[in-house]
Amino acid sequence: MEGAKEAMFYAPLEEGAVKCMLCRRGCVIPDGGRGFCRVRKNVGGKLYSLNYGRAIGMAVDPIEKKPFYHFWPGSQAFSFATVGCNFRCLHCQNWDISQASPEDFPTPYTPPEELVREAERLGTRIIAYTYTEPTIFYEYARDTGVLAREKGMLNVFVTNGYTGKEAIDDAAKSFLDAARIDLKGGEEHYLKIAGGVVLDRVLDTIRDYYRTGMHVEIITLVIPGDNDTREFVARMAGFLRTELSDEVPWHFTRFYPAYKMTDVPPTSVETLEKMHDWAKEEGMKYVYIGNVPGHEYNNTYCPKCGEKVIERDGFTVTGVALSGSPGKYKCPSCGTRIPIVGEAKPTSLSRPELF
């Protein structure tokens, strides 16, 4: 319990139990018990965040790795996580930390001030809360993000899309600038592969993030035989177009066998191309494929005339051909507005040294 911090967004129930509303699981936790995410504990009717200050996995990553393609393209993001997750995805790439408890990773205490200082020293303007689910280390992310914002820095969540509404509204008001949100599959996928998750609640979460006005990008990890269907693309494109916007970037990324899902082959490039083409046919304007470096579908094209306006090779921005200035970018060929938040620039090849 050393360093634990009282949690936000919970309510007392009878007999010392509490209800956590930080995420849409809404755990009811008896005195002495923990939430589904393993990092929130009820001690005598008070809920505590056990992972506060326990940063792990600190690194500097290109913002394209998250992936964000329309938010400060070409920038670097200081990134970190804590242990724990509110999902149980069978194919999790970071299962060693996401499916762990704080006591499995005795981690030195790193206060928010130190994280912000380190990000500043490294010259990274953006802090990314990533690798595991940032919602479950919300208090730590919030304290870090508020300090970072005071220093003119930006904060982004890389999230599985199950944050509670109250937390989303609080984040938007106090520190968060952008969210890259998973849209993993249909009802069956969320129930069976992600671990008892309800698709409708994910869609509500995506809508709630978008309605705060922050920048949102969507990602779908394409799993052969699971979500690689035209029907899935059409249904989700319909949701994105009507509830968000046809300009929301949508990334289809390649699955690799991992954790408890090693019996499914990696996604073929042809399947990713098919998903991309279907999403475009369904009216989405900015669609990308990921984990296929050098593919033409990594680039940004003007949706009106097809001009290439940002060129990428993997996570590297290799060329920017936009006209206008940040916030008012246009296609240099036909003048169509291209929605990019912040400055777009080629990735600098000199990488800052961490610590």
Ligand code: SF4
């Ligand atoms: S944040 Fe953790 S304890 Fe709270 S509702 Fe979600 S899984 Fe349960």
